[in-house]
Amino acid sequence: xxxxxxxxxxxxxxxxxxxxxxMMIGILLGIxxxxxxxxxxxxxxxxxxxxxxxxSPTSAIILLSCIYWGALFGGAxxxxxxxxxxxxxxxxxxxxxxxMAQNGQAGAALTNAFSGSFIGAIxxxxxxxxxxxRVAAFALEFGPPEFFAVFFLTFCSFIGLGxxxxxxxxxxxxxxLLLAAVGMDTVSGDLRMTFGSRELMxxxxxxxxxxxxxxxSEILITIEEGLAFKGxxxxxxxxxxxxxxxxxxxxxxxxxxxxxxxxxMGITPGGAVAASFMGYGLAKRFSKEPDSFGKGNxxxxxxxxxxxxxxxxxxxxxxxxxxxxxxxxxxxxxGGLMIWGLQPGPLLFTEQKDFVWGLIASMYLGNIAGLIxxxxxxPLFAAILKVPFSIIAPMILMVCAVGAYTVLGxxxxxxxxxxxxxxxxxFKKLTYPLAPLVLALVLGDRLEDAxxxxxxxxxxxxxxxxxxxxxxxxxxxAILLLISPAFGWIRDRIKASKSAESKFA
Amino acid sequence: xxxxxxxxxEGAQEGKGISRRSVELVVAFVLMxxxxxxxxxxxxxxxxxxxxxPEAGYFPFRLAVGVxxxxxAIFISxxxxxxxxxxxxxxxxxxxxxxxxxLLVYVASISYLGxxxxxxxxxxxxxxxxxxxxILRSLATGVITNLVMFYVFELQFSxxxxxxxxxxxxxx
Numbered sequence: 264x265x266x267x268x269x270x271x272x273x274x275x276x277x278x279x280x281x282x283x284x285x286m287m288i289g290i291l292l293g294i295x296x297x298x299x300x301x302x303x304x305x306x307x308x309x310x311x312x313x314x315x316x317x318x319s320p321t322s323a324i325i326l327l328s329c330i331y332w333g334a335l336f337g338g339a340x341x342x343x344x345x346x347x348x349x350x351x352x353x354x355x356x357x358x359x360x361x362x363m364a365q366n367g368q369a370g371a372a373l374t375n376a377f378s379g380s381f382i383g384a385i386x387x388x389x390x391x392x393x394x395x396x397r398v399a400a401f402a403l404e405f406g407p408p409e410f411f412a413v414f415f416l417t418f419c420s421f422i423g424l425g426x427x428x429x430x431x432x433x434x435x436x437x438x439x440l441l442l443a444a445v446g447m448d449t450v451s452g453d454l455r456m457t458f459g460s461r462e463l464m465x466x467x468x469x470x471x472x473x474x475x476x477x478x479x480s481e482i483l484i485t486i487e488e489g490l491a492f493k494g495x496x497x498x499x500x501x502x503x504x505x506x507x508x509x510x511x512x513x514x515x516x517x518x519x520x521x522x523x524x525x526x527x528m529g530i531t532p533g534g535a536v537a538a539s540f541m542g543y544g545l546a547k548r549f550s551k552e553p554d555s556f557g558k559g560n561x562x563x564x565x566x567x568x569x570x571x572x573x574x575x576x577x578x579x580x581x582x583x584x585x586x587x588x589x590x591x592x593x594x595x596x597x598g599g600l601m602i603w604g605l606q607p608g609p610l611l612f613t614e615q616k617d618f619v620w621g622l623i624a625s626m627y628l629g630n631i632a633g634l635i636x637x638x639x640x641x642p643l644f645a646a647i648l649k650v651p652f653s654i655i656a657p658m659i660l661m662v663c664a665v666g667a668y669t670v671l672g673x674x675x676x677x678x679x680x681x682x683x684x685x686x687x688x689x690f691k692k693l694t695y696p697l698a699p700l701v702l703a704l705v706l707g708d709r710l711e712d713a714x715x716x717x718x719x720x721x722x723x724x725x726x727x728x729x730x731x732x733x734x735x736x737x738x739x740x741a742i743l744l745l746i747s748p749a750f751g752w753i754r755d756r757i758k759a760s761k762s763a764e765s766k767f768a
Numbered sequence: 769x770x771x772x773x774x775x776x777x778e779g780a781q782e783g784k785g786i787s788r789r790s791v792e793l794v795v796a797f798v799l800m801x802x803x804x805x806x807x808x809x810x811x812x813x814x815x816x817x818x819x820x821x822p823e824a825g826y827f828p829f830r831l832a833v834g835v836x837x838x839x840x841a842i843f844i845s846x847x848x849x850x851x852x853x854x855x856x857x858x859x860x861x862x863x864x865x866x867x868x869x870x871l872l873v874y875v876a877s878i879s880y881l882g883x884x885x886x887x888x889x890x891x892x893x894x895x896x897x898x899x900x901x902x903i904l905r906s907l908a909t910g911v912i913t914n915l916v917m918f919y920v921f922e923l924q925f926s927x928x929x930x931x932x933x934x935x936x937x938x939x940x
Contacts, residue, residue, distance in 0.1 A: 314925055430841040434799060437835035441806060444828040453813050453824035456806055486867045487860040653899025657891040658913060660871055665883065665917070669927055677875050692855060693792055711827045719821040
């Protein structure tokens with residue numbers, strides 16, 4: 264149990280007044296970010312990232328990861344009270360959360376949601392604590408071909424598991440990789456895809472792109488429906504909380520199921536959304552009274568929230584252990600690591616022990632603090648949503664503009680942000696997925712380096728990705744994932760033709 | 769946050785709008801043109817195998833071709849689907865442009881007026897014209913928000929933001 268002593272060290276690192284203060288600020292900011300339209304996890308972190316450049320990496324990651332937890336909690340508030348999912352993975356929470364609020368049980372629904380989130384997140388953190396160091400130790404042996412294979416696996420699982428049309432997922436991913444390649448090529452010094460523009464020489468900064476794609480576009484989508492919000496009000500008192508908690512043991516099996524599904528899907532990139540729906544679906548299938556789902560069954564709130572947060576937390580595992588983020592927010596955090604001068608990847612666990620274990624310890628504390636804060640401040644945040652959109656919208660746009668500018672201190676970036684806002688608006692409406700695009704943009708350079716180095720070793724032959732058992736099996740799994748949708752398609756075809764035959768026979 | 773679930777009574781009555789199919793076709797077409805340009809540019813700097821391994825354009829050239837093919841696939845499938853779904857109703861588009869145009873004016877003005885003055889005017893104008901608030905309340909909200917911003921960024925975090933003539937008057 265070496266992890267436990269390392270974890271204890273981690274707690275030693277973070278238990279200073281300054282870090283605890285940052286944790287509280289992070290969670291409060293995170294809930295605001297999660298509640299407000301246009302500010303979700305990824306771009307909330309992106310906007311605040313430049314403000315942390317002056318801090319020590321440990322304090323900075325505590326602040327930013329707490330914003331992440333806060334945003335996860337905040338998403339549930341809007342789902343339950345306003346029937347507006349804060350993030351894609353809160354969609355399943357609205358199915359039973361909003362009916363509960365309509366029945367006057369908003370407090371119980373929120374308590375269920377927060378408790379589920381907390382349990383899911385803690386399971387995810389436990390998984391990180393014990394599994395991540397092993398994965399990292401294993402990955403220390405990786406060379407460029409293995410890393411390329413893992414990157415390839417990440418992208419293939421997005422394509423294989425994504426619900427969007429496959430061509431659109433691949434197009435979004437390819438665009439992200441192309442955007443990452445714009446500017447000066449680090450190997451040859453050639454200028455790529457700048458078309459003579461001096462502004463494009465330094466390429467596209469992923470933070471600016473994230474703020475545009477997620478922030479501006481969300482505001483544009485929100486404004487489509489006009490300026491009014493209609494929500495239910497909520498009051499949570501200790502009695503409701505205790506009453507809800509007393510009933511939690513009844514749903515023990517549901518929670519276990521959701522935790523397992525969430526952890527599994529979270530490590531697989533792009534899985535958090537799928538995890539929440541699977542959690543909901545499983546709870547409904549195994550329930551004794553499946554008809555009560557959708558009409559305000561607390562289990563229908565608990566199951567997807569637990570799964571989504573287990574997934575959201577587990578998504579940080581590959582980011583820490585391999586340097587490969589499992590979600591858009593994890594991708595932004597990973598970009599932060601690079602800006603603070605830390606090299607993401609398996610070496611982090613051996614070279615930056617204080618940082619890694621400080622972060623893991625802050626995940627435990629952050630979620631506990633988050634649960635307490637969010638339970639006690641719900642009315643406050645519900646009130647924020649009552650501020651008219653004609654005041655909130657320009658303010659959020661201003662914050663986005665400031666965030667885009669502070670990345671590199673360039674007004675040109677604010678234009679890039681606006682441009683990607685429009686792109687994001689159109690992409691969202693046409694179901695081009697944005698998360699793979701951001702992931703590709705963050706990983707692009709390292710993916711290309713790994714590819715080039717592999718190609719150099721093998722003199723241009725793709726055989727190198729099957730040169731040893733490890734690398735070969737990762738590549739093969741990736742390709743199987745890539746073509747897995749085709750199997751489903753063939754199966755459906757066979758079924759369809761069989762049923763047609765039996766009809767005529 | 770998204771507002772997919774909000775019911776819009778007006779939107780339902782309005783009915784007509786821009787069709788999803790036409791936007792799909794345009795976006796896929798733009799993708800193909802963009803990728804053609806990118807592939808051409810990468811081919812120009814060398815997308816083959818040089819003396820020291822893959823040339824600078826090797827990886828992006830192949831990507832551009834791949835994305836271009838995806839664009840083609842999207843174009844074809846959108847063309848074949850006779851989908852009558854709407855991308856957005858005219859009313860929705862009007863609302864989007866009512867925000868988008870001021871946003872672009874705001875971004876343009878940052879270079880000249882600095883971010884604080886531009887933001888104050890942006891908030892005030894949007895509140896006045898879109899929200900129907902009184903001039904006084906709109907201006908007060910815009911100015912106070914930006915005084916807070918100035919305090920946080922310039923004085924507390926010492927992160928300099930773009931400044932214009934007004935700040936120069938006070939010696940910043």
